[in-house]
Amino acid sequence: MPARPPDEEAALHVENLDVTYGRALSALRSVSLTVPHGGVVTLLGANGAGKTTLLRAVSGTLRLHRGTITGGRIRYGDTELDGRDPVAAVRAGVVQVPEGRRVFAGLTVDENLRSGGLGLGRRSPALVRDGRDRVFTLFPRLAERTQQAAGLLSGGEQQMLAIGRALMAAPRLLLLDEPSLGLAPQMVHRIAEVVREINAQGTAVLLVEQNAGMALSLADHARVLEVGEVRLSGPADELARTDAVRRLYLGEQTGTDHPSDTGQGAA
Ligand SMILES: Nc1ncnc2c1ncn2[C@@H]1O[C@H](COP(=O)(O)OP(=O)(O)OP(=O)(O)O)[C@@H](O)[C@H]1O
Numbered sequence: 001m002p003a004r005p006p007d008e009e010a011a012l013h014v015e016n017l018d019v020t021y022g023r024a025l026s027a028l029r030s031v032s033l034t035v036p037h038g039g040v041v042t043l044l045g046a047n048g049a050g051k052t053t054l055l056r057a058v059s060g061t062l063r064l065h066r067g068t069i070t071g072g073r074i075r076y077g078d079t080e081l082d083g084r085d086p087v088a089a090v091r092a093g094v095v096q097v098p099e100g101r102r103v104f105a106g107l108t109v110d111e112n113l114r115s116g117g118l119g120l121g122r123r124s125p126a127l128v129r130d131g132r133d134r135v136f137t138l139f140p141r142l143a144e145r146t147q148q149a150a151g152l153l154s155g156g157e158q159q160m161l162a163i164g165r166a167l168m169a170a171p172r173l174l175l176l177d178e179p180s181l182g183l184a185p186q187m188v189h190r191i192a193e194v195v196r197e198i199n200a201q202g203t204a205v206l207l208v209e210q211n212a213g214m215a216l217s218l219a220d221h222a223r224v225l226e227v228g229e230v231r232l233s234g235p236a237d238e239l240a241r242t243d244a245v246r247r248l249y250l251g252e253q254t255g256t257d258h259p260s261d262t263g264q265g266a267a
């Protein structure tokens, strides 16, 4: 059997994905994207476009929200992901940092971090130690607060903890849902640096963001979702130069104001 190229072993392929909530609400229609091994891909889009839904489908948490994959497929290397099994996703190396930094407020920083590897079954103390060392190197502030209740951390610190908890499972692909939301500019800058560092350590990143400037500066490739469909797709630096992205997502004046340039013609 011919060996797969190494790239394929840890690449995420989403192909023609359809997702509905409940009986009727179609949240994604024929969405495709690829995150290559070690790459950074960003998914932009307005509120309700379906960004979180896509991450839920990949991380297997869709069912917890009454969502169903009704068409297409998700493949991570050799593993088929079905939208229903978060543990299978974590075992395959795919870990999501949920929207809204959902840390366990009543648990300490340390307990939150330890919870990050639980889905993997028995973990050796050495793995836990390595994971904590990695997290504390990235986020020295957490190292100073290991016994503090997570609910008492600042918003930025809670986001760090949410990312740190995900890193405890040693992901090969990290799914980040709006890590910059509600944070002061300095903290947004720090989060961007951290994403770069995590990626430089070999972890691929699928980044959902409304802060398009930050996301496009980090990503190799970008997709723009509008009402459940991919409207624009391409290298991040090229998309950042298009009129539609500059005006709608970067808040710039572009001089051309034809609706057809926005990709929203059918909306
Ligand atoms: N659990 C749910 N049950 C029913 N509908 C849902 C559920 N979660 C999301 N939706 C709907 O699916 C669509 C996509 O929502 P989703 O949360 O994926 O958007 P989003 O792009 O992440 O938006 P935001 O930027 O506001 O986070 C929306 O119309 C939303 O109302």
Ligand SMILES: [Mg+2]
Binding pocket: 051, 052, 053, 099, 177
């Ligand atoms: Mg969302």
